[in-house]
Amino acid sequence: MVLGWRRSRRKKIAEVEELVTPNHFLCPISLQLMKDPVALSTGISYDRESIERWFDEGNYTCPVTNQIVTNFNPIPNHTLRIMIQEWCVVNQQRGIQRIPTPRVPVTPDEVQELAHLLHLKVSTLRRQGCLELVQKIEKWGAESERNKRCMMENGVPFALASAFDAFANDSIERNVDLLHNILCSLNSMFPLELEALQHLGSQASLRCMVWFLRHQDLSGKEKSIVALKELLSFGDHHHVEALAQIEGLNQLLVEFLNQRIFSPTITRASLAVVWYMVSSSSPSSEKMRLKFVELGLVSRVLDILIDSERSICEKGLAVFDSLCSCQEGRERAYSNALTIPLLVKKMLRVSALGTDYSVCAIWKLCKFGEEMAVVEALQVGVFEKLLLVLQVGCGDKTKEKATELLKLLNPYRAGVECIDSDFKNLKRSI
Known part of the structure; x- marks a missing residue:
């Protein structure tokens, strides 16, 4: 009885191993079973997805015959498709699924x-x-x-x-x-x-x-x-000007940056819209920065930076850097305990672009702000991070700002003790 079971099992294994897909059912490009076979003017059939990808890559010949193809609209090979479907049905018990009729x-x-x-x-x-x-x-x-x-x-x-x-x-x-x-x-x-x-x-x-x-x-x-x-991604400042005239848009965008209510898609896109509005060359950009600062966007962005995914963090750092271009934005940043620790923490942790924005924002806060910003930055390890940024490589503008920051920070190093830059115990601003 045991021997019979073993013979039966070997027979089933042999049947599976003997199942071979007919060559003319396979796409000459992908060597996979064709789901939507189409014929070229050369008479060779391919799977539609494979041959269209072949043409999209700039090829003008039939892959098998190497003949120049003059008609790039292949004809559906219904006969071959029906044959493939019938073969799939016959072999369903062997694990072959029937190919649906393509639209x-x-x-x-x-x-x-x-x-x-x-x-x-x-x-x-x-x-x-x-x-x-x-x-x-x-x-x-x-x-x-x-x-x-x-x-x-x-x-x-x-x-x-x-x-x-x-x-x-x-x-x-x-x-x-x-x-x-x-x-x-x-x-x-x-x-x-x-x-x-x-x-x-x-x-x-x-x-x-x-x-x-x-x-x-x-x-x-x-x-x-x-x-x-x-x-707005196309950079036409007329669109920014037109949006700036629509009453209440600023408040809506700030509300959308509350991740606890809206989706990551809305958060990501809202940050991008805000950045285009506050960093464009349009005359209203400076007014828009002040308006967003008054609406509490500085604190909202800092809260987003705490534990968001990288793509959101990068856009948040871009917005924060733009808000720090005005005195009012820097004053709001100084008053928030999260500012310096977060900016230093995000350096080299988000992306190369995120590091650029972090360095630029710290540069603005230290160069045009209070002496306490310099001291706090040193305490949370910005000096070592800046050296690392220069070592791993960065853009020319970031390199210039990092170098200037190091010169600005150096006189204070002797009297400042570096502490742990972790900010887990800091509370959200809102």
């Missing part, structure tokens, strides 16, 4: 026709017709990354941005559902081209996004703040 990807002509139709609907403000088209765009984008790329390359982002501008200018409350759907679709297509950005940066669009920040649910707030971040 046919959209073509550039289909996308261009939809974008043109959307422009026509927008011109007459036909809300229901636009909503149906936007939902179709969302459906296409959810099906595959290829569809999303095809839409991005064939005018869909511009059509969506112009629709958002038009319906926001018409009425936010009446078109709120449509505007939310448009903003969701745009979020999946960043970064946008210049023409689309012009519509997204219009006064009506900006006011609509700020309205979403006030009145929408968490998802709507996330889409709006991410859209504002992407818009």
Whole structure:
């Protein structure tokens, strides 16, 4: 009986080992079972994802025959796909899963026709017709990354941005559902081209996004703040000026930096938006810094820096450095017990850019501030950290500031005892 069980087990193992995938079912590029086989004009079939990646990398030949390919839209090989699916079904008991029938990807002509139709609907403000088209765009984008790329390359982002501008200018409350759907679709297509950005940066669009920040649910707030971040990342100070004119935006951004209420996505994007607003070349940046300081942003950022992830810390350090550019910001920083210990602690612990911001902020506090800031920085080990920063390497500007800081700190070293820079026992400022 035992011998019979062993023979049966060996037989099953042998059956598994004998299962060999037919060569013509394998993609010549990936050597994996093809999920969506397509044929080139050369007659060779490949898995769609593999051959599209091959073309995206700048290749113009058939990988097998090395012939020049003139048509980069491969034809679905339905016969081969059905054969592969039938083979999978036959071998299901051996652990082979059936390959689902792939959706046919959209073509550039289909996308261009939809974008043109959307422009026509927008011109007459036909809300229901636009909503149906936007939902179709969302459906296409959810099906595959290829569809999303095809839409991005064939005018869909511009059509969506112009629709958002038009319906926001018409009425936010009446078109709120449509505007939310448009903003969701745009979020999946960043970064946008210049023409689309012009519509997204219009006064009506900006006011609509700020309205979403006030009145929408968490998802709507996330889409709006991410859209504002992407818009400001292009460095157009006119967008900063326009946002500065919208009443109450400063308070909203400070509220969003409360991590205990909102999501990391909102925190990260809010810090980026604040940084673009307080560090741009626009005339209103200095006023914005003062406004944010008055709203308690210095303490809020310090609280964020205590235990946030690296990407959030880096953006927080960037904002804090900008706030320290004004006297009012430095005064708020001096009054907070977390300031110097946190800045020193974050050096060489977040990122190279985070270290740059930390050094720059400490430089501002020590050079333009009180003598106590110099003493406290020495007590928590800034001198040794600066030497290490210079040793491991940094940018020219950071190197210059670190060197100047060392010269500034050196006269005080003899009379200052270095203490543990841990700040676990310090309480949050709010």
